[in-house]
Amino acid sequence: MRFIATNTSIPVPKIYFAGTADENPTGLGPFIIMEYVQHKCTMSEALKDLSLGPDEPHNSTPIFRMNNSYFSTGYRQMANILLQLSQFKFDQIGSLVQDKQGNFSASGRPLIQNMNPIIEFTDAPPQLLPSKPYSNSGDWYKAFADMHLLQYTFQHDDAVKENDGEQNVYDTYVGRQLFRNIAADGRLATGLGAQKGKAEYV
Structure with a gap:
């Protein structure tokens, strides 16, 4: 994440602390404490079909019935992220x-x-x-x-x-x-x- 923050314009949260399960005082397993990233909505909210009720399944909603504004914005942002990540090359797989x-x-x-x-x-x-x-x-x-x-x-x-x-x-x-x-x-x-x-x- 430090590499992405330094070399791209992709917004990534700052990591304040991370630890193993043994270091977690709550006993709930490995953990990461990170900065909150401001955003308008989650991806699942952006892909909801607003014509469906809250109890109706959304997982098979056709693309043309989705919230087109959020949908197109989200995919433009994802394309931008992939394009930036594709610019980096390394001499090993790791x-x-x-x-x-x-x-x-x-x-x-x-x-x-x-x-x-x-x-x-x-x-x-x-x-x-x-x-x-x-x-x-x-x-x-x-x-x-x-x-x-x-x-x-x-x-x-x-x-x-x-x-x-x-x-x-x-x-x-x-x-x-x-x-x-x-x-x-x-x-x-x-x-x-x-x-x-x-x-x-x-």
Whole structure:
């Protein structure tokens, strides 16, 4: 967030304090105390169909029936954010780390959204998650594929939701194995960053 605040016009909250579950006096888990960002409404409020009642579902509302003013404004803002973020390039695939001189680099291990659920719900050892940055996309795809098979290794009895059916379980497992095999053969990584060596990553 410090990198984004320093290098873009994207509004980000200032972090006052963050801590682990052990550091939380309320006992409610990891926490972040951050600055409040002024805004007119939330995205869910902007996408509401005003013709529907408060108890009617909004999740399937056609785009043309939504609040067009908020809708178009929100998507312009999201497009602006994505355009700004797309300008940055790094020589590794990983998470940002700031050194004592204030310089940023992608020298931390990659952090993606589903890492925490894998550890929380499958009891997989955290040591099996990717632990280093990657210099090329081929190696990252292989590590990514291995990570998604951890669920079947450590949670094979509960790997899918109830009522999914045996065929869906089979298809999901085969799909992940095929992805892993294709990644191992280097067929997912083409062009920039596919081979070992220095490359730039957005």
